[in-house]
Amino acid sequence: MFADVFVILYVAHHLSDFPLQTDHQAAHKADPTFAGWRANLIHAGTHIATTAVLLLVGALVLGLHPTVAGTAAALAWIGVSHSVIDRRSIVRWWMEHTGQSGYLKHGGALTVDQAAHIGLGLLPAALALAALH
Template identity: 30%
Template sequence: MKRTVPTADPAVSASIFTHLLVAHHLGDYLVQRSSDAEAKSKSGPEGRRACTRHVTSYTATQLATVVLGATATGVRLRPGSVLAGAALSAVTHWVIDRRTPLQTFARAVGREKFYSFGAPREGHGDNPCLGTGAHAIDQTLHKLVLAGSALLMGLGARRVR
């Protein structure tokens, strides 16, 4: 008996990606607690706990958004595929948000100077802002992973309307 490997309908995966992108912005900017945003990159247990809380709420936001979006657009998702996509997103989001791996990545690809662009400078009274190189690299990697998560979540999904 020949087993078939589930495939992803491009339109369904694109729809899932759109829902994941919306959920990403909700989870990263509106749902995330300010205290977790400030602490998630700290070394030690405090930083790990803050990052875990953030990724938990972020992933719940993604799952709710994808399920609601699929329901509204008449798409039947495969639970295993959705969980695989959510797991990929959650694990990589946690690693990226811990910052040390992100900085190591930036250094490895020759973007260390860009990584520190816009960061507050000691003794200059600079204010932290979202317009840093680290933030740009962080968001780029998150969105790259979202594309992979959308493909995983779309495996075997089908339109029912």
């Protein structure tokens, strides 16, 4: 079940982060304003909704049987972790303190951001879904 749900989460993540994210959300989700938090939370909500729909489709098509508790835990983790990572301060801090400041200056934040979403967001969510089925 782990591989199945990880692929589903991965696809949902990329759909939510690229074709389903508006220009406004991308430009303002890290702003320290009400509008920035609003953009961030709507974007995180898109991740939760997209993931929920694809998990339902996956459950129906693949015969997966995730529990309500596992699904709720995974969706909550995806929403919270995505929101926190997209505030950008963690990614910036990481890059500035691990010898990647040059990479940061040349646009590397997107790559580190995506790695954080996969390793800190999707992987634990997939593990929770698999462990709590």
